[in-house]
Amino acid sequence: MIVGIVIAILVGMMIVTGLHWAAMPPSRVETVDVKTLHIKGEFVESNLGTALEDDGKVVVRVLAQQYSFQPQCLVVPAGMPVTFRGTSSDAIHGFVVGASNANAMLIPGFIATFTTTFRRPGEHLMPCHEYCGTGHEAMWARVQVISQQEFLERIRDTRRLSCVRS
Numbered sequence: 001m002i003v004g005i006v007i008a009i010l011v012g013m014m015i016v017t018g019l020h021w022a023a024m025p026p027s028r029v030e031t032v033d034v035k036t037l038h039i040k041g042e043f044v045e046s047n048l049g050t051a052l053e054d055d056g057k058v059v060v061r062v063l064a065q066q067y068s069f070q071p072q073c074l075v076v077p078a079g080m081p082v083t084f085r086g087t088s089s090d091a092i093h094g095f096v097v098g099a100s101n102a103n104a105m106l107i108p109g110f111i112a113t114f115t116t117t118f119r120r121p122g123e124h125l126m127p128c129h130e131y132c133g134t135g136h137e138a139m140w141a142r143v144q145v146i147s148q149q150e151f152l153e154r155i156r157d158t159r160r161l162s163c164v165r166s
């Protein structure tokens with residue numbers, strides 16, 4: 001009897017959650033054309049990296065491809081919300097930044113977005129965490145978290161910030 005009740009509860013949970021997720025599509029889906037990714041739009045090479053948008057938001061644009069991230073090194077400020085926007089031009093990739101909660105899956109044709117705040121300055125590794133082929137384990141980038149003051153000073157004169165100091 002007890003086993004029967006447990007099984008009934010579990011099956012009931014499966015039906016309820018299955019119907020729930022089927023009835024509620026993802027809140028936002030943003031798509032991008034993989035074929036023109038490198039030629040025009042948001043993910044052209046000159047637009048990748050960290051930008052301070054006109055509305056004062058910090059946006060990092062990342063492109064993943066077998067087997068590297070573009071750019072290979074990101075600079076972000078500490079103590080400010082940072083919005084990541086990323087996509088892939090070939091296989092499914094993903095990334096996680098150090099021990100932070102920055103974590104995303106990059107799927108060709110879709111734009112992944114999330115916002116996070118890095119508390120302290122420091123340097124993190126950003127490995128690809130979805131198996132994407134033979135070069136998967138060599139696919140990673142670096143993230144430099146610098147103080148808000150230094151970030152605002154360095155980004156003032158350039159539209160895009162990179163790890164290379166000019």
Ligand code: CUA
Pocket residue numbers: 064065066067092093094128129130131132133135136137139
């Ligand atoms: Cu890219 Cu694994």
